[in-house]
Amino acid sequence: MAERSTLMLSLRGLTRRFGGLTAVDAIDLDLASGELISIIGPNGAGKTTLFNLVTGLDRPDDGAVSFEGQDVTGLSPERLAAEGIARTFQLGRVFGNLSVMDNVLIGAHTRLRAVKPAVPVIGPLLELGLALLRPASVKAEEERLREELKAILARFGERLLPRIDQPAYSLSYANRRRVEIARALALKPRLLLLDEPTAGMNPTETAEMQGLVAELKAEGLTILLIEHKLEMVMRLSDRVIVMDEGKKIAEGPGEQVRGDPKVIEAYLGHGLATERESAA
Amino acid sequence: MAGASASAASHSLAPWGHRVSSWLDYTINGLIVGNVYALVAVGLALIFGVSRLINFAQGSIYLVGAYIGWVAVVQLHTPLPLTIIVVAVAAAVVGLIIERFGLRPLQNSVRIAPLLATIGISFVLDQLVMLTFSPNPRALPSQLPDVRFQVGGGTIGPLDLLIAGVGLTSALLLFAFLRYSKLGWAVRATAQDRDAAMQMGVDVNRVNQAVFGIAAALGGVSGMLVGMYYNQIDTAMSLQATLKGVVAEVVGGAGNVPGAVIGSLLLGLVESYGVAVFGTSYRNLFAFLLLVVVLVLRPNGLFASARQAPPEPLTGTFIAPSRPVRIPRWALAVAAGGFAVLPFFPVSFYVLQTLINAWLLGMLALSLTLVAGTIGQVSLGHAALLAIGAYSSALLSLTFSVPVGLAIIGGGLMSAALGTALISPSFRLRGHYVSIATLAIGEIVSLVILNWESVTRGPIGISGIPPLSLFGYDLISPPSIYWFSFAVMVVLALLQARLLTSHLGRSFRAIRDDDVAARAYGLSLNRYKSLAFIFGGFAAGVSGGIAAHLYSYINHETFNTQQSILALTVVILGGLGNVVGAILGSVALVGLPEVFRIAAEYRILIYGIVLLLLVRFRPQGLLGTI
Ligand SMILES: Nc1ncnc2c1ncn2[C@@H]1O[C@H](COP(=O)(O)OP(=O)(O)O)[C@@H](O)[C@H]1O
Ligand SMILES: [Mg+2]
Numbered sequence: 001m002a003e004r005s006t007l008m009l010s011l012r013g014l015t016r017r018f019g020g021l022t023a024v025d026a027i028d029l030d031l032a033s034g035e036l037i038s039i040i041g042p043n044g045a046g047k048t049t050l051f052n053l054v055t056g057l058d059r060p061d062d063g064a065v066s067f068e069g070q071d072v073t074g075l076s077p078e079r080l081a082a083e084g085i086a087r088t089f090q091l092g093r094v095f096g097n098l099s100v101m102d103n104v105l106i107g108a109h110t111r112l113r114a115v116k117p118a119v120p121v122i123g124p125l126l127e128l129g130l131a132l133l134r135p136a137s138v139k140a141e142e143e144r145l146r147e148e149l150k151a152i153l154a155r156f157g158e159r160l161l162p163r164i165d166q167p168a169y170s171l172s173y174a175n176r177r178r179v180e181i182a183r184a185l186a187l188k189p190r191l192l193l194l195d196e197p198t199a200g201m202n203p204t205e206t207a208e209m210q211g212l213v214a215e216l217k218a219e220g221l222t223i224l225l226i227e228h229k230l231e232m233v234m235r236l237s238d239r240v241i242v243m244d245e246g247k248k249i250a251e252g253p254g255e256q257v258r259g260d261p262k263v264i265e266a267y268l269g270h271g272l273a274t275e276r277e278s279a280a
Numbered sequence: 281m282a283g284a285s286a287s288a289a290s291h292s293l294a295p296w297g298h299r300v301s302s303w304l305d306y307t308i309n310g311l312i313v314g315n316v317y318a319l320v321a322v323g324l325a326l327i328f329g330v331s332r333l334i335n336f337a338q339g340s341i342y343l344v345g346a347y348i349g350w351v352a353v354v355q356l357h358t359p360l361p362l363t364i365i366v367v368a369v370a371a372a373v374v375g376l377i378i379e380r381f382g383l384r385p386l387q388n389s390v391r392i393a394p395l396l397a398t399i400g401i402s403f404v405l406d407q408l409v410m411l412t413f414s415p416n417p418r419a420l421p422s423q424l425p426d427v428r429f430q431v432g433g434g435t436i437g438p439l440d441l442l443i444a445g446v447g448l449t450s451a452l453l454l455f456a457f458l459r460y461s462k463l464g465w466a467v468r469a470t471a472q473d474r475d476a477a478m479q480m481g482v483d484v485n486r487v488n489q490a491v492f493g494i495a496a497a498l499g500g501v502s503g504m505l506v507g508m509y510y511n512q513i514d515t516a517m518s519l520q521a522t523l524k525g526v527v528a529e530v531v532g533g534a535g536n537v538p539g540a541v542i543g544s545l546l547l548g549l550v551e552s553y554g555v556a557v558f559g560t561s562y563r564n565l566f567a568f569l570l571l572v573v574v575l576v577l578r579p580n581g582l583f584a585s586a587r588q589a590p591p592e593p594l595t596g597t598f599i600a601p602s603r604p605v606r607i608p609r610w611a612l613a614v615a616a617g618g619f620a621v622l623p624f625f626p627v628s629f630y631v632l633q634t635l636i637n638a639w640l641l642g643m644l645a646l647s648l649t650l651v652a653g654t655i656g657q658v659s660l661g662h663a664a665l666l667a668i669g670a671y672s673s674a675l676l677s678l679t680f681s682v683p684v685g686l687a688i689i690g691g692g693l694m695s696a697a698l699g700t701a702l703i704s705p706s707f708r709l710r711g712h713y714v715s716i717a718t719l720a721i722g723e724i725v726s727l728v729i730l731n732w733e734s735v736t737r738g739p740i741g742i743s744g745i746p747p748l749s750l751f752g753y754d755l756i757s758p759p760s761i762y763w764f765s766f767a768v769m770v771v772l773a774l775l776q777a778r779l780l781t782s783h784l785g786r787s788f789r790a791i792r793d794d795d796v797a798a799r800a801y802g803l804s805l806n807r808y809k810s811l812a813f814i815f816g817g818f819a820a821g822v823s824g825g826i827a828a829h830l831y832s833y834i835n836h837e838t839f840n841t842q843q844s845i846l847a848l849t850v851v852i853l854g855g856l857g858n859v860v861g862a863i864l865g866s867v868a869l870v871g872l873p874e875v876f877r878i879a880a881e882y883r884i885l886i887y888g889i890v891l892l893l894l895v896r897f898r899p900q901g902l903l904g905t906i
Contacts, residue, residue, distance in 0.1 A: 055800055081802035089800075095793040096601050097905060102786040110802035115783055128811050131782035132775060142783065169601040187801065 007069065008033045008191055008222045009054070014063035016049055023049040025246035026063065031191075036213075036223040038233040038254075041243035042266060047226045048090050050243070051193050054224070055087050056080045067191065082110045084190035088180040088197060090226070096169035100160055103168050103179050104149045107186030114141040152185050155212060174205045181212070192216070193224045198232065210235065234258070242266065304434030306556045307549065312440050314548020315447035316509070318541045319502035320525030321532065322454065323495025325540035328529065329471035330484075330491050334712040336398040337378060338499050339522030340405035345371045345500025346507040346517060347409055350420050360423045364446070364501060371500020372493040374405075379492035384485065385896060390600050392658065395712055396852065396895045399660070402518065403845060403888030410515045411881060422508035443505050450498055451541065458537075463490050471535060499525075519841060520564070523723065526716055527571040533581020543582070546570075565727045568720040575717050576705040599656065599792065599856055602900035607860055616770060623759035630874075632758045636830075638870040639765040643823035644843070645850040645862035646769070646776055647816035652848065653856030653905065654780065655812040656792030658715045659703075661722020662820060662847055667729060667839040669695040669821025670828035671736060674745045677829070684749045688825035695821020700813040707809045710795065722844060729836040741835025748829045765826055769863070772819045777859045779815060780906065788812055789857070789906075842884060849891045855901030864902065 009031040016024040023046040031037055039047050052058035054065055056077035064073045067083060075083075086107070095103050114137040115130045117123060130138055153160045156178045163171060168179055177197060184192055194213070198206040210232045217223060217236065227233050233240060234254040242250040242257055244266040250257045257263055320338055327335045348370045352358045358366060382401045386393045424442065428435040458464040463486065469477040470487045478484055503521065507513035524547065532543030547567060554566035574582065623632060644666060652658045673691030676682040682690060702725070706717035729736045736742070748755040748764060755764050779785055787808050790798045795805060828834050850869050854861025869890070873883050894901065 057796060057800060076804075077799040078802050078804045081800060087800055089797065093794050093797040095790045095797065097599070097793055098786060098789055102789075105783070105786060106790045106798070106801050106803070109783075109787065112783060124807050124811055125814075128779075128784065128815065131784040132778055134782065167601065167603065183801065 006033045007031070008035070008067070009224070010066045011050075011054070012064045012066075014050065014053055014065065015061050016046075016053055016058060017061050022246045024053060024060070027243075027246075027248055029241065029248075031222060031224060033222055034217075034220050035238045036217045036225060036236055038225045038227055038237040038240045039243060040227065040230070040233055040240060041249075044245075045243040046246040047243055048195055051087060051195055051224075051226065055085055055193065081187065084187070085193070086184035086187040086189035086191070087193035088177070088184050088195055090195040090199065092173070092176050092180055094168040094171075094176050094179050094183070097167055099165050099167055100153070100171070100179055100182075101146065101149065101164045104153065104182050104186045105145065107183035108145050108149060108188075110187055111145070112141065114138045149182075149186055152182050155185075155215075156182065174201050177201070177209075185216075189221070191222050191224070193226075195226045196228060197225070198227065198229055206232065230258070302434065302556075304432050306552045308431075308434055308436055308440060310549035310552030311545060312443050312509070312548070313552060314528075314545035315443050316502050316506050316544075317524050317528045317547055318447060318544035319450060319498045319505075320521055321528035321540035321544045322450075322537055323498045324525050324529040325532070325535055325537045326467070326491045326495050329535035329537070330467060330474070330487055331383075331394075332535075333383075333394050333398070334526060334529075334534070334716065335495070336395070336522055336715075337382075337402040337405060338495065338525050339518040339520065340402040340409075341371050341374055341378075341496045341499040342503035342506075342521040342525075343409055343513075343515060343518040344374055344405060345503035346420065346513040347413055348500065349504030349507060350413075350418055350513060353421060353423060354418075360442075363423070363504070367500050367504045368497040371503075372497040374500070375492040375494075375496020376489060378496070379488055382892070383492075384488070389895075389899065391711060392599050393895050393899055395658065395715060396848075397892060399845065399848070400888045400891035400895065402522065403884060404892065406515055406518045407881075407885035407888060409518075411885065413515075415515050417512050417514035419511050420504070420507035420513050421511060424508075439505075439509060443509065446501060446505060450501075454494070454537070457494075463487070467491060523564075523719065524567055527567050527720070530571060530713075530716065531574045531582055533583050536581060536583060539581055539583045561727075561731055564723060565731070568724045568727070571720045572705065572717065572724070575709060575713060579709060579713060599653075599905055600899040602855075602904040604855060604858060604904035604906045605902075607903070612860065619766060620763070623762055629758050632762045634871060634874045635867070636758075636762055636765050638867045639762075639769045640823050640827055640830075641847065641850065641870055642769045642863045642866040643772055643819050643826075644847045645854070645866050646772055646859065647818075647820035647823070648847045649851045649854065649857055649859065649862040650776060650779075650788075650816040650819075651812055652851055653858065654785070654792065655788040655809060656795075657703075657718070657809065657812070658848070659718040660715045660841070660844055660848070661718040661720070661725070663839040663841065663843040664702075664722040664725035665695045665699045665817050665820035666824030666827065666843065667725055667834075667836075668698050668817075669824030670834050670839065671729065671742070671824075672821070673825030674742050674828040674834060675735070677746050678742065678744070683752075684746055684829055685751070688822055688829070691825030691828070692818040692821035695824065696814045696817035699817035699821070700810050703813055704806070704810060707806050719841075722841065726836050726840070736836070739835065741833060741838075742828075743833045745828050745832045745834070747832065748826065761830065768822060768826065772822070773859050773863060776815070776819070780857070780859065784808070784811060792857075845891075846884075846887055849887045849894075851901075852891060852894050852899075853901055855903040855905050857906040858901065858903045859906075861901055861903035 007030060011027055011029040014024055014027045015022065027050060041047055049058065053060050056075050059074050064071060066072060067085065072080060095106065115127060117126050119126055153164065159175055159178055160182065168176060171179065181197060198209045201209060206229060213236055237254050239252060240254045240257045241248055242263045249262045249266060250260045320342055324335055324338050327333055345367050349363055349367045352363045352366045378401055382397050383394055386397055422439050424438040428437045458468055466482045466487050467490060469482055470484060503517065528544035528547045529540045531546060532539030547570060550570055551563050551566050555563050644662065647665065648659060648662050669691035672694035673687040676687040676690045677684050702721050703718065706714060709717055730739060748761060755761050787803055791803060791805060791808055799805060824839060846869065850865035851862060853868065854865035869887065873886065878886065
């Protein structure tokens, strides 16, 4: 499949050590445009750390990340966001004191043009001036974005739209996760990384989320998904990667990976309890 | 680092080579002073280790220790060993009280709360000491014979030996406690992983108690020893001790106890050699420069491996979530109109004067509420921005005959530019570290003003600053000054309110709420923190500029830490980031003490108590966080 379409993301020998612990150990991965790959593995396997390396929140000790053919290893998260990489966080990191709309507007930050002229050196001062003066072009851009973002929020049905002006801290847990995903979509990402989007959700909410991810995939979005709920993984993934203790221990279509003895052992060895935990 | 300054020092010493022998003296002095810092810094490290808190009240305990020592020696005539025990026990009791009533109630609140609480406690303790003993310096005799022994090329006195002995003994006792006692084991376990320790049944409250008690005992003894060393104690010691202790602790690596000792000795030596080469008035400058360099290059301290996990947890809210109180526009317009026509009524000069002070403080609070509230950088050195604006405006009008109105704007711009440039190396710091860095930068600014005589006229200060004037008309009558300052404040407030509704407002608040998520969505921390400091620096600089022309005389102490803390209290009172709240808070904190005729010396005490009560009972302030 990777041969048919263009390569979106490619990791080579990606490694991150914390003291004596190798959290991510020489991971190779190729993600083609429009593909959805799931990463599964017991807690502490290094999945989130891998996301941090891809999104620039952490820097690898070794190895390389390339995005759409460019080497982006060690670039700052701001730069990578501007390149079109968006992510959600495992523990949910919405901006608690910002309204739902403002949270999503921050997601669209990299797409602001009128208010952020690309002028070197004095660019930031112009931005300050434009923010205060707000000429017609700036107002129009803001209005256009707001309308567009309402359409994104509408993807969650009546969950978020009625709460558009409420501060995010006042939302339910599941709604905060939804705001996070809406914020990521607001960036118009070329690559979307979802870190356990259904953690802590009940079966109905999980099914809704699964439907949304399936829609996004159908629209052609390239997605890297960390998920514990195997049923969802099996339904959505083009390929599944299994990590344990930082290493990739299996890779392939869902059904094949599921039966792999190494995977079963990894889960039996130290993952069973955690899987039950996250299913609860 | 000590090596580098030592060689630089010997280089410039070459002309007076015959005094090379005194190097040993400077080294001994550096080690002794370092020993004293270590007693403070070890306490800070212990506290940081178990509760990730920088205890800004540590210097106040040191101050309390010095004065208890004075009472014991001068009034009770206790012998030296008993004096030490009395001071250690009394200081430990103060530490336990702080832990039990100041911090334990805040255990489950947002992370900014304990930080603000220790600041408030520090002000309350300092003021209580000042009210009890008067601010005048006192002599604290050491009760030791005044002899000095020749050692190599230098000399050493019995007090030096005492300090070294106390330092070593405390280190051994502490080591034994941490290593061999059950409680000491619990302290180490908590420092390593608080959650795991709690799961293993460690009583975290007891650990906190132990740590605060020990830290306070060491700090108190340290204050007493320093008082004896210089044979003088005064209330200014407190802030200096906190700053030095924090410098040493951060240099050694926050929470690292042996690191704190080494950091302290290093700091003592750097200072001592710095004094040897450049003179006494540079002592503190070296300490704070060392701090800023370490914070910027190795925020985890000299001994941490370069890429450790960040010292603060990545998640968790820093400020209290709240819904701001919405005040209708017409009500604000009516209030503004009321204040605008006030001088037409027969109000006394005194009332106008009080409100002028409130408007000046209001501008500073607007600045701080943007920086500390909207973008979450709790600055403790904000008065430095006033000073930069005041000096710039005064010098522009005096030296270059710039019209006062323009000079004030120049002061604002200077404050925006210089303030932002000075703080920018600290933009990657978070939480408590920002507060330390701003505190240090504030001190550096005031020390540069003191020492850069060719420009700032040094300790003499600047006098004969022309009065406020606008378009050639002098503003001398109280109503005209009132209107001028009120109008400037209103304009700044309107601009800031407009800024908050722009994309920058939400970007700033996003960075405050979660800087990691903000970066993941393309917000550059450098860019937006700079813009916040530029905007806020301008408002503070304008306030300082107006003040300079009002006072007609300023010096390096006109704008001090007390103003920084007052502004912070105003900001917390009004609600973080809340523009109306900043102004309301300023009127309240300047006006109410006047209404109730509270004597000046009690005011700081009351500000401190107000800050503590707010943190405890209404952390979102009167009008709520925006
Ligand atoms: N900043 C950090 N410092 C030290 N160790 C870390 C850090 N982040 C993650 N780890 C460790 O790396 C390992 C992998 O963690 P993580 O990537 O969160 O796993 P997963 O997401 O698969 O559950 C864990 O053992 C974790 O404790
Ligand atoms: Mg994870």
